[in-house]
């Protein structure tokens with residue numbers, strides 16, 4: 001092999017070593033450290049129903065418009081306290097999101113504790129928030145001529161419901177809303193026992 005070719009190979013080798021070292025330093029090591037972060041004191045694992053709701057949240061693409069990541073910035077204070085790594089201990093993968101077409105939902109269960117509001121809003125966002133650009137999720141509900149015993153009827157504001165019949169919740173809408181209601185930040189002062 002001539003001298004020039006030797007130089008090429010050492011260049012490839014050195015670049016590969018540097019690239020590999022950086023990948024370990026900036027990707028693998030932080031990942032290992034963060035995955036050992038204990039859950040924030042007081043936070044709870046998801047129930048089976050909340051877990052199913054989380055799957056619906058993912059499959060309906062809610063995270064394309066909603067973050068779950070309160071940044072330590074003045075403009076984020078309306079959403080809650082800044083998020084910490086321990087808040088995500090039960091979240092794999094974390095649904096941080098990277099677009100805020102709608103508000104951050106990290107603490108939506110604390111900010112909007114009404115299940116009824118959540119149902120109405122999912123059926124038709126514009127019936128409760130004028131001019132909302134959020135899509136409606138009508139397929140998470142059932143429309144029936146009349147309610148059967150045990151049905152949970154959603155009180156849709158007039159003009160926004162079906163022309164005939166009533167709107168009732170389904171397992172899907174109940175699971176999704178139970179997930180939304182579980183999104184509650186726990187206070188960090190608990191950590192120090194204050």
Ligand code: HEC
Pocket residue numbers: 057060061062063064065066101102103104105108111112125126129132133134135137176180
């Ligand atoms: C195309 C973007 C978009 C998608 C997709 C979307 N949303 Fe929204 N969402 C918004 C916008 C914009 C608002 C603010 C206006 C409103 O309240 O309707 C909002 C508001 C909300 C709110 C009220 C937040 C608050 O602070 O009052 C909740 C809860 C919510 N969305 C849940 C969901 C869920 C659950 C899904 C998936 C089933 C979803 N969104 C999908 C855009 C979106």
